[in-house]
Amino acid sequence: MSVSAIERLSVSQAMTLWEGEDVFSLGKKAHAARLALHPEPVVTYIVDRNINYTNVCACGCRFCAFFRPPGHAEGYVLSREQLAAKVAETVTLGGWQILLQGGMHPELPLSFYTDMLAFLRDRFPEVAVHGFSPPEIVFLAKMEGLSIAEVLAELKGAGLASLPGGGAEILADAVRGSVSPNKCPADAWIAVMREAHGLGLRTTATMVLGLGESLEHRLEHLSRIRDLQDETGGFTAFIPWTFQPGNTALSVPETSSWEYLRWLALSRLFLDNIPNIQASWVTQGPRIGQLALFYGANDLGSTMIEENVVAAAGVHFRMEEEELRRLAVGAGFNPVRRNMDYTPHDPEPVPRRKLEPLF
Template identity: 60%
Template sequence: MMNASASSDLLQRAARGERLTRDQALDLYTRADLHQLAAAAQAVRRRMHPQPVVTYVVDRNINYSNICVCGCRFCAFYRAPGQAGGYVLGFAELSAKIREAMDLGATQILLQGSHHPDLGIDFYTQMLTAVKEQFPGLHIHGFSPPEIMHFASLSGLHPSQVLDRLISAGLNSIPGGGAEILVDRVRRGIAPNKCTAGEWLHVMGLAHAKGLLTTATMMFGHVETLEDRVDHLLALRDQQDRTKGFTAFIPWTFQPDNTALSARKATSIEYLRLLALSRMVLDNIPNLQVSWVTMGAKIGQLGLFFGANDFGSTMIEENVVAASGVSFRMSEATMQEVIQAAGFEPRQRRMDYALV
């Protein structure tokens, strides 16, 4: 364990761009002074993004179905097959949701769902094709790696073939959902029917090789250890070294209410420490996004001083976190005001971080 002086020296080196080892990252995460940690993360952020700009995207999270055989212990959103409240969106309803979002300035939709036991690959390709025919300029950010693996299992196709079919039908990029913690011991405890950490990373590598950009995420604050969190960050950093397709990292805290997983809610300080550490460890992922959806606008605003440069989505619709009883909402105008109040210039972006 390093002393305070050594910790301060390491933070200064990390701020200048020196890559952290696992032991160094863990020491800083557990021992560094909070304000020094924030200052070092901000130095990295300013080096990567010198302009005082905070970006955001206008989009809508559309969950095409909540019928799922995965049974993740942390999820309050899903319904088992045959359970009351299960649904699959018809195209008319999907189309109406997209039209409403575009009328509010959306440039993309986030299309995610469940591990439905009966919907084959043709259902998803037909859905994508129909959306693109009606909304040709819309960016479709959809289908996380666990969904891709599920489609492959149902169809008997290799994940690479599944991706090829989805891309041909109109898929533009892939969200980082389903990562949770990229440590298989943890995944077996909270989501034993979901893909492994290696499979999650493999799908992302395949997507990057095919030219798809993706995001990366972490859901923390359940059964994982602090070491697991650091290992998750390092797994993402190693993948980015290999395939270079992650545009952003988004960590958020587990919301335990209405789920089958008992856990203490992570505090705002715990969230901010992880956010700052992420900015230093993930030296090859260009953007770091706050999670105002789980933390609220004020902590999201504070995250802009812990290394983050992106405020995420306006979330015209969000169902999964809301199912746990957390329902923060924010209009585009309010988001701009929050960013400006922190001393930054708000700029709308697209998924690839090109400014609108």
């Protein structure tokens, strides 16, 4: 069944579902939609590593515990040797992709990024670089006096394979102006993704719950993602996770796992044109990540050989590949390694049998 076969929800219908359905009934609906899209009993995942090439960032977002301002004694930029060592270890552990992100470093020109990509392409041609984020692209374009398309074309030419959805947080400027006033507005984030899709770069879309946003703000975010996907078809997956307030300058209550599961379910129902929904075990822990497989998610994301941003907020969930596979098997699914575009990376064919809803 195609993605478009899911009945499209309006914003008002989504509001009604959120306000009138409990966690179990929303989960049942989302799981049915997930099985309609992916009837095979498969849960996908990728083996990769998050590498932060720098922690220096001039943005100063209130929700980030990882960044250091320019000139800070704890600021760093990875050397080529340090970067190569991390990628080499990733390959040794079975990884074939890296997520490469940093911050808005005012002293790193575009040539730093293209040289870094070319270095990785030449040293590790078998490793795909899923790199940077729309705010980084916007910052580089302004600093270099170039268009978004020109910056993305330079990065793609140097070896960038795909673009992650970082920096989306909540795509509503009322929220962004409060928690990240120096970061690009929602329209600019969408514009970067539109240009990336136009250049043939596949991307993901993300969302951070619990930044003080309203239901209307959350649905504005989903609507923007759905509208752009209607236009370009360039998003491979949607990945919501919860804000971790530890060690940050933003004082808000932590979003519960139950609310996370409800929102995951509503996202699956609303985003009828995005084929894959990823569970966030990195912020929720392995068991909620496993439970998310019955709330609309069909993907367990990355094994996270390295992760620094969430860890800086005091959350340290880690999983080896075999443990991640056991989570999928324990939930009744066949675990399948994948690439960023969701093509299988496993050499063996996946058995096909129909998995009935558990609810």
